[in-house]
Amino acid sequence: MDGRFSDQATLFGSLPSIEPKVDLGTARSRACAASGAAHFRFIDLFAGIGGFRIALSAIGGRCVFTSEWDKHSQATYKAWFGHQPHGDINAIEPADIPDHDILAAGFPCQPFSLAGVSKKNSLGHAHGFKCRRQGNLFFRICDIAATKRPGILLLENVKNLRSHDGGKTWAVITSELDSLGYDVHSQIIDARGWVPQHRERIFLVCFDRKRYGKSVAFQFPKSPKKGPVLASILERDVDSKYVLSQHLWDYLQAYAEKHRKAGNGFGFGLVGPSDVARTLSARYHKDGSEILIKRGGGRPRRLTPRECARLMGYSEKIAKRFGFRDGFPNVVSDTQAYRQFGNSVVPVVVEAIAKQIAPIIKPMRYCDKRAELFA
Numbered sequence: 001m002d003g004r005f006s007d008q009a010t011l012f013g014s015l016p017s018i019e020p021k022v023d024l025g026t027a028r029s030r031a032c033a034a035s036g037a038a039h040f041r042f043i044d045l046f047a048g049i050g051g052f053r054i055a056l057s058a059i060g061g062r063c064v065f066t067s068e069w070d071k072h073s074q075a076t077y078k079a080w081f082g083h084q085p086h087g088d089i090n091a092i093e094p095a096d097i098p099d100h101d102i103l104a105a106g107f108p109c110q111p112f113s114l115a116g117v118s119k120k121n122s123l124g125h126a127h128g129f130k131c132r133r134q135g136n137l138f139f140r141i142c143d144i145a146a147t148k149r150p151g152i153l154l155l156e157n158v159k160n161l162r163s164h165d166g167g168k169t170w171a172v173i174t175s176e177l178d179s180l181g182y183d184v185h186s187q188i189i190d191a192r193g194w195v196p197q198h199r200e201r202i203f204l205v206c207f208d209r210k211r212y213g214k215s216v217a218f219q220f221p222k223s224p225k226k227g228p229v230l231a232s233i234l235e236r237d238v239d240s241k242y243v244l245s246q247h248l249w250d251y252l253q254a255y256a257e258k259h260r261k262a263g264n265g266f267g268f269g270l271v272g273p274s275d276v277a278r279t280l281s282a283r284y285h286k287d288g289s290e291i292l293i294k295r296g297g298g299r300p301r302r303l304t305p306r307e308c309a310r311l312m313g314y315s316e317k318i319a320k321r322f323g324f325r326d327g328f329p330n331v332v333s334d335t336q337a338y339r340q341f342g343n344s345v346v347p348v349v350v351e352a353i354a355k356q357i358a359p360i361i362k363p364m365r366y367c368d369k370r371a372e373l374f375a
């Protein structure tokens, strides 16, 4: 091993049937399809359970590198896509990451702690910029972008990234990307048009100005007007273990009542088949309070992991593309499955964005037979 990471394209060469290919209608994509080559290459950072991977594969991309350090998410990722992700992104040299056209990342949002920086400056510990960078995962993305120069960055985060830390986080992020030479487009998108869940997330699509010019005519997708309701994701026969205990149900009702009296809106979300759910969170495993399913007059139940998969758009239809006839298999505990879905992106939303990128993308050189030799 020469220290470079193996190219997953090699691995997927042995599993051609699970990488979906979509003809985008362009001469290039037709040529690629004819030669069996991918239309473009991407890397999947902070990969979780591969929401970006599913979406970018659907428009003809080939994943050439993945990083995810959580062992449970790694297990799911391996079971679903046949690949063991690399671990801590901070332990990976950017130069060792294979060349790629799109860098995809739903990165954890950490404060940049500008206050801490000025305190250090006042104590004579200069280099605020360096300080600010330390251990911050956003800057790891910047380091990889600066080294590998992918033409496009596709980033995702929680809706309040813009207002986080009084707007400072957003200012740092956009000015960093701009100074790296990327033209930044951003939009908050609610997944509600695609799945029966209100889930607002901010997406950033950034184009390398050197490759794509100063202003790219990119537009975010329009959300479908009428989204589905919960009836489309609920299972028929649900194990009684998902029904809330009387103790928990009493507690949640008392808690909601206390907050109602105090004028706060906090409380459980009780929904039925014709409703739309609140945002599924990574803490759903704790009490399930944000999405409780009505059961006649009795105690409500939580969603099953399978229902969470569907609620996040990891549908049986998509699973089939990856060779699974009966949905994506659950290879972790229910607790981990809830965490993984609650942390994830909705692949169909990313796919809609990816379809807007598809006509614009200028792949590096991968349809070139000689380039395939270098890959």
Ligand SMILES: C[S@@+](CC[C@H](N)C(=O)[O-])C[C@H]1O[C@@H](n2cnc3c(N)ncnc32)[C@H](O)[C@@H]1O
Pocket (backbone or CB within 6 Å): 046, 047, 048, 049, 050, 051, 052, 067, 068, 069, 070, 073, 087, 088, 089, 090, 105, 106, 107, 108, 137, 340, 343, 344, 345
């Ligand atoms: C918000 S989730 C992203 C989920 C992903 N987009 C998906 O579709 O499932 C962020 C992920 O980053 C991972 N992570 C956090 N720090 C990391 C690091 N230093 N190296 C690699 N992965 C990391 C977490 O384990 C978590 O799964």
